[in-house]
Amino acid sequence: MIFPKIKVLKSHGWQYIPDLNAVELTDEFRGRPVLTSTEDMSDVEAAAKMCPTKAITAAPFSLDMGRCLFCGECAIRAPKNIRFTNDYKIGSTSREALMVTPQCEAIDFHPELVREQIPALFGRALKLRQVSAGGDASVEMELNATGNVNFDFGRYGVEFVASPRHADGVVITGPISGNMAEALDICYNSVPDPKLVIVCGSEACSGGLFADSKAVDRRFMERYNVDLWLPGAPTHPMTFIDGVMNMLKLKTR
Amino acid sequence: MIYHITDNRASAVALKDIPEVDYAAIYNDLKERLCDEHYHVAHYFATPESSRLKFYIVLLDDKEQRVMLTSFAMEYYEEVALPSLTAIHPALHVFEREIAELYNVEFDSMPWNKPLRFPFNRRNRNSTMDNYPFYSIDGDSLHEVNVGPIHAGIIEPGAFRFVCNGENVLHLEIALGYQHRGVEHEFTSTDNRLRQTLLAEGIAGDSAVSHATAYAATIEKLCGKSADSNLWVERTVALELERMAMHIADTGALSMDVAYQLGQVASEALRTMTINTTQAWCGNRFGKGLIRPCGSNKPLTAEKAAMIRENVSEIRHRYSEVVDDIKSSPTLLSRFEQCGIVPKAEMQRIGGVGMAARASGVKRDIRLSHPYAAYGSQIEHNSIRQSDGDVMSRLMMRCSEVLQSADYIEQLLASYKPTEISRPDYEAALAPESLAFSLLEGWRGEICHVAITDAEGKIATYKVKDPSLHNWLALAIAVRSEGISDFPICNKSFNLSYCGHDL
Numbered sequence: 001m002i003f004p005k006i007k008v009l010k011s012h013g014w015q016y017i018p019d020l021n022a023v024e025l026t027d028e029f030r031g032r033p034v035l036t037s038t039e040d041m042s043d044v045e046a047a048a049k050m051c052p053t054k055a056i057t058a059a060p061f062s063l064d065m066g067r068c069l070f071c072g073e074c075a076i077r078a079p080k081n082i083r084f085t086n087d088y089k090i091g092s093t094s095r096e097a098l099m100v101t102p103q104c105e106a107i108d109f110h111p112e113l114v115r116e117q118i119p120a121l122f123g124r125a126l127k128l129r130q131v132s133a134g135g136d137a138s139v140e141m142e143l144n145a146t147g148n149v150n151f152d153f154g155r156y157g158v159e160f161v162a163s164p165r166h167a168d169g170v171v172i173t174g175p176i177s178g179n180m181a182e183a184l185d186i187c188y189n190s191v192p193d194p195k196l197v198i199v200c201g202s203e204a205c206s207g208g209l210f211a212d213s214k215a216v217d218r219r220f221m222e223r224y225n226v227d228l229w230l231p232g233a234p235t236h237p238m239t240f241i242d243g244v245m246n247m248l249k250l251k252t253r
Numbered sequence: 254m255i256y257h258i259t260d261n262r263a264s265a266v267a268l269k270d271i272p273e274v275d276y277a278a279i280y281n282d283l284k285e286r287l288c289d290e291h292y293h294v295a296h297y298f299a300t301p302e303s304s305r306l307k308f309y310i311v312l313l314d315d316k317e318q319r320v321m322l323t324s325f326a327m328e329y330y331e332e333v334a335l336p337s338l339t340a341i342h343p344a345l346h347v348f349e350r351e352i353a354e355l356y357n358v359e360f361d362s363m364p365w366n367k368p369l370r371f372p373f374n375r376r377n378r379n380s381t382m383d384n385y386p387f388y389s390i391d392g393d394s395l396h397e398v399n400v401g402p403i404h405a406g407i408i409e410p411g412a413f414r415f416v417c418n419g420e421n422v423l424h425l426e427i428a429l430g431y432q433h434r435g436v437e438h439e440f441t442s443t444d445n446r447l448r449q450t451l452l453a454e455g456i457a458g459d460s461a462v463s464h465a466t467a468y469a470a471t472i473e474k475l476c477g478k479s480a481d482s483n484l485w486v487e488r489t490v491a492l493e494l495e496r497m498a499m500h501i502a503d504t505g506a507l508s509m510d511v512a513y514q515l516g517q518v519a520s521e522a523l524r525t526m527t528i529n530t531t532q533a534w535c536g537n538r539f540g541k542g543l544i545r546p547c548g549s550n551k552p553l554t555a556e557k558a559a560m561i562r563e564n565v566s567e568i569r570h571r572y573s574e575v576v577d578d579i580k581s582s583p584t585l586l587s588r589f590e591q592c593g594i595v596p597k598a599e600m601q602r603i604g605g606v607g608m609a610a611r612a613s614g615v616k617r618d619i620r621l622s623h624p625y626a627a628y629g630s631q632i633e634h635n636s637i638r639q640s641d642g643d644v645m646s647r648l649m650m651r652c653s654e655v656l657q658s659a660d661y662i663e664q665l666l667a668s669y670k671p672t673e674i675s676r677p678d679y680e681a682a683l684a685p686e687s688l689a690f691s692l693l694e695g696w697r698g699e700i701c702h703v704a705i706t707d708a709e710g711k712i713a714t715y716k717v718k719d720p721s722l723h724n725w726l727a728l729a730i731a732v733r734s735e736g737i738s739d740f741p742i743c744n745k746s747f748n749l750s751y752c753g754h755d756l
Contacts, residue, residue: 004578008519011571015522026529028536050679052448069451071542076550084536130407134434136752137409138458138539141502144407149518150525162405177755179371179382179431180410183402209452215373215435233541234458 015149021251023238025086030070031236032087033063035102036080043078050077053208065090065098065107066205069233089253091230091243098205098231109246109253117194118227119249122168125157126248128198129167129191133184134216135174138234139201143171146237153241156250164188169196169227175203175210178217185220196227198244200235208233255282256312256321261623265474265689266322268705271309276325276335279310287342290601290616291316295692295701297348299356300714304329306356311690311703315622322688327358337363344604347722370755371430374438387414388426394418398737402431409751413740420736425729432755440715446472446546446679449712453702454541456717457753462488462495463695464717464753465544467702470625470691472546475704476681480547482630483672486665487553489627490561491531491543493658496696497565498527499748500651500658501572506745507648508579511588519575523568530564533557545677552674558666569659576652589645593731593743596642605727607698607720608650609747613642619694626693632661647746654696683710697721697750719753 017023025031041058048056055067056074063074063082075082089106092098093113100107132140146153147160161167164187176184188197199221202208210216230243245251255274259266286292296311305326312321327333337360339346349360350369357376360366368375371382382402389397396417402410410431416424439452453468454461466488473480480488505520528538535543535551543551553561579585595605600613610617618636620628628634637653639646683706690703698720705714724747731743 001581004574004581005515007574008515008571008578011574012515012519012522015518015525026533026536028533030536030542050445050447052445052451069541070537071447071451072536072550073447131403132407132409132432134432134752135409136455136458136461137750138461138541140407140409141459142538145521145525148521148525150522160407174432175434177432177434178373179433179755180402182383183410183431187403203455209439209448209455210434213373213435213439215433215438233537234539236538 016152017150020151020238020241025088025236025238027086029086029088029236030072030084032085032090032107033065033068033075033100034083034085035061035063035100035104037061037102038080041081044081047074047077047082050074053202053206053211061102063100064206065100065231066095066202066229067208068231069202069208088236088238089242090232091228091239091246093228093247095205095226095229098229106253111246111249111252114247114249115227118196118247121194123248123250126169126244127159127161127167128169128171129164129187130160130171130173131180131184131187133172133174133180134177134210135201135203139173139204139232142234142237143173143200143240146240151237151241156245156248158244164190165192167191167195169198171198171200172204173200175207175213175216176218176220178215181217181220188220188224197224198228198230199226200230200240202231202233205229205231255279256323259320259322260318261320261619261625261692264477265684265687267684268686268688271322271324271688273324273326279323279325280336280338283338284341287344293604293617294345294348295699296690296703296716296718297345298703298716299352299358300705301329302326306358308352309688309703311701313623313692315616318623320623320690320692332359334359334361336361339363343602344723346726368430370433372433373435382428382430385428387428388424390416390424395423411751415737417737420738422732422735422737422740425732427725427729429725429751429754432752434752434756436756437715437717441712444711450545456756457719457750458539459499459750460495460695460697460700460719460753462491462540462544463693463700466492467691467693467700469544469546470693471689471702471704472683474689474691475683475687475706476547476678477684478547478678478681481674484549484674485626486631486669487549487674488544489632490553490662490665491540492626492693492695493661494527494531494561495540497568497655497658498524498531499696500655501527503745503748504575504648504651506748507589507644507742510741510745511585513582513585516575516579519571523572523575526564526568530561533560547678547681548675550677553669553671555671558669558671562663562666565659565662569656572655579648579652586645588742589648590643592644592739593735593746594641594643595727595731597640599730600642600727603726603730604723606723607694608654608696609647609724609727610698611636611638612646612650614638614640617699619692619699623692625691627665631665644742644746683712685710695720697748698724717756719750721749721751721754724749725754
């Protein structure tokens with residue numbers, strides 16, 4: 001029947017975010033941390049001790065977003081030194097750039113590190129094959145959300161495809177479980193050249209809580225080059241969108 | 254009496270109070286007792302204890318709200334075969350398979366001793382994902398279809414092997430373990446309770462609130478600091494928000510798979526609104542950071558409670574319009590109805606839990622049978638059930654539970670008076686040589702966490718059970734004799750967790 005459909009349509013209204021560059025997240029959102037050194041660093045030392053993924057070092061003072069799970073407990077333990085902002089623009093082409101220091105006012109994307117052929121070949125259409133290797137389904141759901149009715153990242157030609165043969169690159173989520181290591185390798189090798197690798201989520205960037213687990217096998221990271229590092233637990237859809245748009249030179253942070 | 258009787262709200266139990274009996278006594282008791290549908294086993298696991306292997310069983314009496322604990326032991330290297338309970342009650346297959354895989358315990362006359370998840374600490378290292386022999390059927394007119402471990406979408410990995418006769422599925426075998434990260438082992442390899450909390454949140458990201466609540470409740474029982482009633486109200490609101498978000502997401506996913514785009518996009522938008530409500534409360538769309546042992550960092554303020562009530566009311570209104578549209582669309586009903594049926598008796602036999610079990614008419618709902626949080630106190634829970642056990646029933650379960658959750662949230666927050674909520678406590682000493690468990694009804698179903706402490710009060714064993722552990726077999730049964738093209742909607746109607754199963 002048509003009437004119930006009209007009702008749904010009317011209530012649904014217009015959900016599309018017209019300008020993805022103008023998105024601001026709620027103040028509660030924990031994105032890029034801001035660090036402040038103080039004379040007494042004992043709170044930072046305590047925070048570093050409790051940090052579940054050893055993302056914080058007190059001397060020299062730094063916080064590695066590639067390890068951080070954004071639980072925010074350090075900001076509660078050391079409120080004078082650590083604060084989380086709602087800045088979701090935290091992806092980078094450089095793993096080192098995820099290391100936040102007291103001088104850091106924004107995450108440097110390092111556009112100069114993007115291989116020239118990436119924006120040239122994929123700037124108008126980028127098809128990605130996602131591989132979950134021990135991901136907890138939250139990053140996966142956020143990647144699904146990038147294509148939904150709200151974010152509609154497909155408007156820039158960025159989409160996820162079913163076959164690696166149709167893909168231009170692989171998006172890895174999860175710490176890379178040993179039982180998935182071979183499948184991930186096969187998938188990567190099935191993507192035709194030239195191709196790129198995006199690691200999505202702090203667990204994929206560093207192994208997260210499972211960095212030392214015997215069930216995890218991260219040799220993939222030693223063998224292949226990573227083009228884009230996207231921290232988060234899970235990575236917010238806007239972090240993914242911002243990172244990929246920068247990589248494709250569709251925007252500069 | 255071979256059981257120690259307790260309940261879901263009681264505190265931790267000293268290990269010495271849990272009877273250690275002969276396996277024969279347990280076998281004989283469970284053989285009879287489990288024929289009564291009011292009883293089911295929530296957990297059954299083994300753990301090394303000095304030179305012995307100690308087995309614990311958490312048995313639930315759904316009628317009397319009782320939790321019954323018992324145990325037995327054997328020498329670590331003792332080579333005796335235990336008569337298999339799975340042979341009589343197939344619901345126990347996951348537990349016996351896990352014990353066999355980890356400790357090489359032999360279960361006599363067990364119908365199918367299939368590896369459960371190929372964990373890194375399995376006894377037989379020669380048994381791997383790659384050399385696993387799938388069940389096969391010979392026949393000139395049959396063919397096999399292999400799907401996975403990587404699927405055609407942004408979804409977790411698992412391997413599905415179909416044996417098909419033409420377009421019809423004769424048999425589906427599901428092999429899991431690809432997501433194994435060593436979660437239970439990580440719980441015991443650290444004393445950092447914040448780290449353990451985050452591990453709990455990551456057991457299954459779509460059930461972060463449920464698993465974190467199960468962990469927090471387990472720890473609170475062990476340290477004897479029961480959370481105050483306002484904190485339990487907040488947790489109940491968070492749990493019901495999670496249930497709403499995931500049921501709405503699955504309504505959208507089912508809509509997508511039958512090309513019902515209107516329902517898909519409307520549900521996507523409503524899920525976004527639900528998880529953004531959670532984000533506005535705690536800073537994370539999945540509720541990570543919200544649930545902490547003994548307190549909260551994100552207590553509900555009057556403003557946030559008002560924001561949640563307003564959003565939930567709108568979501569409820571718009572979602573009910575989607576439900577009306579589904580019910581009045583014959584093209585959708587013809588896809589969903591009489592597809593992927595799991596009859597009640599079958600669901601009962603394999604030990605199905607949660608909303609999938611209730612869709613088949615099985616009474617299984619921890620909120621009702623073993624109340625916790627605000628259930629059974631502030632909320633008089635009415636457990637929704639369907640009877641047909643098909644895709645439509647599972648969809649209707651979701652539709653009804655979303656509206657029910659919205660009502661519960663409204664009911665709880667309408668009378669909510671914010672008070673001072675304590676801060677989380679990551680240091681409180683745990684009772685030594687004790688066992689604590691926590692049972693709760695996540696959106697998928699029954700979650701059970703069990704912790705055992707050693708003489709110093711450190712967690713020596715931590716066991717996690719996600720409802721998916723039981724329900725994967727239900728999916729395999731649902732697709733039998735269906736067209737293989739109906740597999741996606743059967744799969745989405747369950748939406749089971751891979752990482753929650755593989756741990």
